Amino acid sequence: MNKLGRERGLIDYLALSDGPREQTGEKPRPNWQHVLRPRTILYSCIWACFGLAMTYALFIRPEIDVTVAAVRNPTFVTLSDGSVHNTYELRLCNKHGVDRMFGVHVMGDLSLKISLEGTPYEAVNVPADETMKLRVYITAPASSLPAQSQESPVRFWIEDLGNGERAYQNSHFKGKGDMS
Numbered sequence: 001m002n003k004l005g006r007e008r009g010l011i012d013y014l015a016l017s018d019g020p021r022e023q024t025g026e027k028p029r030p031n032w033q034h035v036l037r038p039r040t041i042l043y044s045c046i047w048a049c050f051g052l053a054m055t056y057a058l059f060i061r062p063e064i065d066v067t068v069a070a071v072r073n074p075t076f077v078t079l080s081d082g083s084v085h086n087t088y089e090l091r092l093c094n095k096h097g098v099d100r101m102f103g104v105h106v107m108g109d110l111s112l113k114i115s116l117e118g119t120p121y122e123a124v125n126v127p128a129d130e131t132m133k134l135r136v137y138i139t140a141p142a143s144s145l146p147a148q149s150q151e152s153p154v155r156f157w158i159e160d161l162g163n164g165e166r167a168y169q170n171s172h173f174k175g176k177g178d179m180s
Contacts, residue, residue: 062095063095063165064093064167066093066167066169070172071089078176084139089133090136090156092124094128094132095129096129096160099126099128103158104116105159106157109144116137117134140152146173148177149175151173153170153172154170155169
């Protein structure tokens with residue numbers, strides 16, 4: 001303190017703006033005035049808005065999620081009875097904290113039939129907070145429009161059998177088209 005030309009005493013924390021103020025004999029500003037500046041209040045409000053937005057986004061997220069990818073090797077298979085068979089890979093994401101049963105249905109032409117690999121049912125149990133990969137087969141009879149056309153739209157509906165919540169994903173059913 002002697003080197004600085006100041007009184008000897010305890011070393012103190014003070015803001016740069018309070019140094020000249022103390023030299024002129026004025027009292028330093030209170031600590032709360034250093035903390036509650038307009039810039040500090042503005043930054044706090046901005047971060048609070050981000051926090052609220054993230055909390056809101058957490059609560060509005062869907063509890064089930066589905067992605068559908070058509071298996072393209074081969075694009076379609078013609079079975080011995082003439083019906084056309086397409087394979088899809090579904091990823092079912094259960095965001096609930098408990099295991100859930102999900103029903104898998106297909107919408108499109110009424111003649112389309114769905115089957116899930118590994119089960120005779122049209123439902124599958126997905127563990128809590130996990131994503132399950134599932135192979136799904138759609139078959140169209142030989143005389144149906146989807147089997148005869150090159151491409152037909154289909155919609156996969158996933159339904160939580162516990163609470164009725166639903167999600168969907170659109171895809172296409174590949175048929176024989178003009179291959180004759």
